[in-house]
Amino acid sequence: MSGMVALLTLGEVLGVAGTPVGTPLRTATTLRLSTAGAEATVAIGVRRLGLTSAWVGTVGADEIGTRVLRDLRAESVGTSCARRVADVPTGFLLRDHRTPDFTSVSYYRRGLAGSRLGAADVRAAFAAVEAVDMLHVTGITPALSESCHEAVLAAVRIAAERGVTVSFDVNYRSTLTSRATARSVAAELLGQVDILFAGDDELDLLTDETDPRAAAASLLARGPSEVVVKRGAAGAIAVTRGSEPHEVAGHRVVATDVIGAGDSFVAGYLAARHRGADLATRLAWGTTCAACTVGTTGDWAGLPDLDEIERRALPEVTFR
Template sequence: MSGTTPPRGATDVLTLGETMVALRGSGPLKLGGSMDVSIAGAESNVAIGLARLGHATRWAGAVGDDEAGELVLRTLRAEGVDVSGATRDLDAPTGLILFEPRLPEVTRVHYYRAGSAGSRLTAAAVEGAFTSPGAPRVLHLTGITPALGASALAACRRALELAREHDTTVCLDVNFRSRLWSDEESAAVMRSWIPYVDVLIASDDELPLCVRETTATGEAHALAKALLAQGVREVVVKLGADGATAYTAEGELYAPARPVRAVDAVGAGDAFVAGYLSALLDGDDVPDRLDRAVTTGAFAVASHGDWEGAPTRAELGLLGAGPGTVVR
């Protein structure tokens, strides 16, 4: 793992994973109707959030040689994300995700990603994306990508090895998905990754997946301390509407969530990560990192879509404006 200051490089953050075409309906899918077309993927959500905050981001992933893949790449380019490390798979399609709103705060999600191009991302492709045009300051991974298949898992492992070789800070968002793998499968991989991780971000129920056999209790602070003892520099626990807590060698710090009218919680965790990494890259201390993270998370919750509501740096102060404020 790297030291306390991320090394300088041509790219601030490299992230890799699957980005899919996203279709959002207005009601039950069985009734038909129109759908909004966009893209979605935890890692690309983070990349877009960071790009809007002024950071140089690179996304390494695989898309099909199809119009859906072109939409993914075109959208990321339009958002200022470097996709020069992305690959096209001639033999597999771009994945698809359908969002089906059922209640004001309940949305069903349907995935069509088995055998997709994103699940076939290779270690060789990651090597090229990591080193050209230069090693990134931060590598951001999630627990989603390794669950997609053996090839994607190998690509993640190679990225971790390269991060160690190039003294790149590693951020891991556990992001457990029970549809993709079991608790046991996830724990085996997450625990093997911990020696490489500098910044671990997880919800409180995901922390046990990361801690090897220990006497630590199931409480978040005990699990976080166990992870710090295993070499992780910062453990950040997302608490949803209750905010977040960061644990470091200096102690723990809590930040409440920013109050907003919630309209869509999808993508809020990714926005939180983007805010935290943005402040880390700026050299801010932990309180300021948490403050920016809960701010960007609030923007996501107050907006529809996975990444569409991500703020620019100039917009970060808007949440401090009173209700009904008109900004000119």
């Protein structure tokens, strides 16, 4: 990994086996194999939209680890700073995809390869690139292990020293950590990030405000220069310093698989921002990417390329 990277991200990528839509796991006879990880979805999404991206993480020296790296490389995401560990396998999850809008998930990840990420991996990644425009982290990674927590803190600190824009998505996962711990981690990071993403069901982890517009405005006073509230089918709200909150509606789409929509939104938003788009267009690209994911199977398979998003996103694309 060398030269300029538009987006650097770090975290865990898991192997996935999922049932066909409408098929309970207990009676399924076939499973669809793929890979999934919040940060990897963002890296793939911005890459499809014409930006360079790289992922830092740890996988096992097993076939699932090979599949993870193959999928990322096939999408032209840089993986030269990924590390393979020999003594534990890559994490895995089973998706019981009973209906398009309901999926239950069983994780097999605790203590496995993804939890081995550490601050040294982050330092090596930053040393390997000449310049990074954006760093994207989520609340998932600090919950995996103490070394992963340290890796996120190190990444944010190095990014601040280099003048790199830091994006943070709360991405709360109840299977990994308590709301109290997630609130503590978010508070630890809030004053160090430039762009904050949160779902409207995560706002209580950040503020006492319950109205999404009021919450977004109040969070600007705590460090971020840009706050985005993801509202699922209802769309999204974003506000920057010195501006009024801007809101867009979600796209009408027949749901096939809702998992990965939030990370797809982040990919579209960050890609548009990097390209100099105005706030309305950033939100339009985000909601379009989310709709493309919801309408297809898998976390990232349906993410659009640049030509498709320019055809589908509204309002018309405007760059500075």
